[in-house]
Amino acid sequence: xxxxxxxxxxxxxWVELFAFTLLVIGFFVSIxxxxxxxSYAVVFLFGLMSGRFIYMRKNYAFAxxxxxxxLVGYLLxxxxxxxxxxxxxxxxxxxxxxxxxxxxxxxxxxx
Amino acid sequence: xxxxxxxxxxxxxxxxxxxxxxxxxxxxVIGILIMAFIISFDRWGVKNFxxxxxxxxxxxxxxxxxLAMLLxxxxxxxxxxxxxxxxxxxxxxxxxxxxxxxxxxxxGKLWLLAPGGILVYHLAxxxxxxxxxxxxxxxxxxxxxxxxxxxxxxxxVFKLLIxxxxxxxxxxxxxxxxxxxxxxxxxxxxxxxxxxxxxASRLLFVFNIAAVAVxxxxxxxxxxxxxxxxxxxxxALVWLVYYWVFExxxxxx
Numbered sequence: 001x002x003x004x005x006x007x008x009x010x011x012x013x014w015v016e017l018f019a020f021t022l023l024v025i026g027f028f029v030s031i032x033x034x035x036x037x038x039s040y041a042v043v044f045l046f047g048l049m050s051g052r053f054i055y056m057r058k059n060y061a062f063a064x065x066x067x068x069x070x071l072v073g074y075l076l077x078x079x080x081x082x083x084x085x086x087x088x089x090x091x092x093x094x095x096x097x098x099x100x101x102x103x104x105x106x107x108x109x110x111x
Numbered sequence: 112x113x114x115x116x117x118x119x120x121x122x123x124x125x126x127x128x129x130x131x132x133x134x135x136x137x138x139x140v141i142g143i144l145i146m147a148f149i150i151s152f153d154r155w156g157v158k159n160f161x162x163x164x165x166x167x168x169x170x171x172x173x174x175x176x177x178l179a180m181l182l183x184x185x186x187x188x189x190x191x192x193x194x195x196x197x198x199x200x201x202x203x204x205x206x207x208x209x210x211x212x213x214x215x216x217x218x219g220k221l222w223l224l225a226p227g228g229i230l231v232y233h234l235a236x237x238x239x240x241x242x243x244x245x246x247x248x249x250x251x252x253x254x255x256x257x258x259x260x261x262x263x264x265x266x267x268v269f270k271l272l273i274x275x276x277x278x279x280x281x282x283x284x285x286x287x288x289x290x291x292x293x294x295x296x297x298x299x300x301x302x303x304x305x306x307x308x309x310x311a312s313r314l315l316f317v318f319n320i321a322a323v324a325v326x327x328x329x330x331x332x333x334x335x336x337x338x339x340x341x342x343x344x345x346x347a348l349v350w351l352v353y354y355w356v357f358e359x360x361x362x363x364x
Contacts, residue, residue, distance in 0.1 A: 030218050042215050097197050106141070107134045109228050109302045110200035 015062040019069030021068020026073030036080040043074055043086050054094065055101040068092075116193060124192040129185075131200075138202040140225035143180055143298065145207045147172035150288055153219030161219055168243065176286040179228070179292055185290055186261035187229060187254045194250045195237035202227040203302055208263030224288075224295045228302025252311020255296075260295040263326055267335045290327045297323045317353045322346035 010017065026046070034038045050067045053089055057063035075083050116124075120213070129145040151172040184200050191198040195197030205227030213223040231254065233246045266289035273282050297320045299309040326342035333341070 029212065029216050033147075038215050039179055042212055045208050045212050045215075049205055106137055107201055109203050109230065 015065055019066045022066060022070040023076075026070045027077040028041035030074045030077030031079065034080070036082075037080060039081040040089050043072060043081075044089045044093040046070060046074065047090040048097040050090070051094040052096025052101055055098050121189075121193055124234075125189065125245055128192055128197050128234065130187055136202050138200055138227060139184070142202055142207065143173060143176045144175045145211065146180075146224055149210050149214045149222055149224070150284065152214045162305050171281050172284070173290050177283065178285070179265060179289050182265055183261045183292075184229075185257045187258040189255040190236075191231065191254045192234075192251070194253075196246070196250060196254070197232045197234050198254060199230045199232065200227060201230055201302070206303075222288075222291055223272065225290050225300070227308055228304065228326060229258075229307070248307075248311040252308045252315060255307035255311075256315070258304050259293045259296050259319070259323060262289045262296070262324065263330075265289045266293070266327075266330060270330055270335060286330075290330065293323055294327050314350060314354060314358070318346045318350040321349035 029042065030039065033042060049068065054063050054067060071087070074090075075086060078086055113283050147169055151165070151168045154168035154172075155161060155230045184198070188198050188342045206223075206227065210223040210225060213221055229251075231246060238244050257295040266286045267291065269282050269286035273279075273286065276282055296303050296306040297308075299316065299320075305320065307318065308319055313322060322342045322345075326338050329341050
């Protein structure tokens, strides 16, 4: 079916692809928001998601790389908020979810 | 394929195994609150922010979401118990948080409703005599499908009520919510119900998603019976085309 086709081996570069995709998503989400308050709310939610992602894969370096892609993309597209507060809220969200996950208060589904 | 059980047996199983665990109740409450917030996001005032109006709309949304979620999970539980399985509802944190992000970014224009999914356990003893005793993908897929159609059934009930109470906005919102909830749950993304159907049978998945999409669209314009008939006919055609074009050519058994 794919004879003679040259293609990127996704299995070799999936971390970079995933990080780049999240960078683009983070950029467009950030640029679409038209107020500082909403921008801070969204970055906090992204922090919560990242906290869970890191908690499930804390021993794997790729997880930090992927999360960094999302954060960089969001900061690049950030028009209204201060980048330091945005960064801080992302870290706070991540830490909060990391602690919450550790307590196992809620049985969740998926990884 | 499946064994029929009598009414007494089913009620006994429901009495013994239907109740929700504390973790499930917590998950359901969190899911209800977040989804209610999502569907009432753009109802906190017309021009300026109105806290009391928003709270009233949020309360209405909580009622709508609670009814939809409880009916869906109850229908799935009863279906699962009838074939000797037990269902546990689990929240999907990524889905809930993504729903909040999408609603903020789109300013309340797009609902993303993916609150959680089901985990299925096999009740030892209740599946004695079944062909393939343990957990199988087919009954799990059927449980997923029952949940989706329970929501569409509820949407149809609200559609029947709308002509009697045409000025009640809550009924319109309840119908729309149930339609969208069923559509989102039909997607083949784990842990949503569509993924269970997909893993059970690709053909069933194609039929179901086509039927849900057509019914969801046509229920706004046509009567319930006509919508259902059109949905079944179009889904059967899509099923047939998928079988001819894809299954017979690209899938090697």
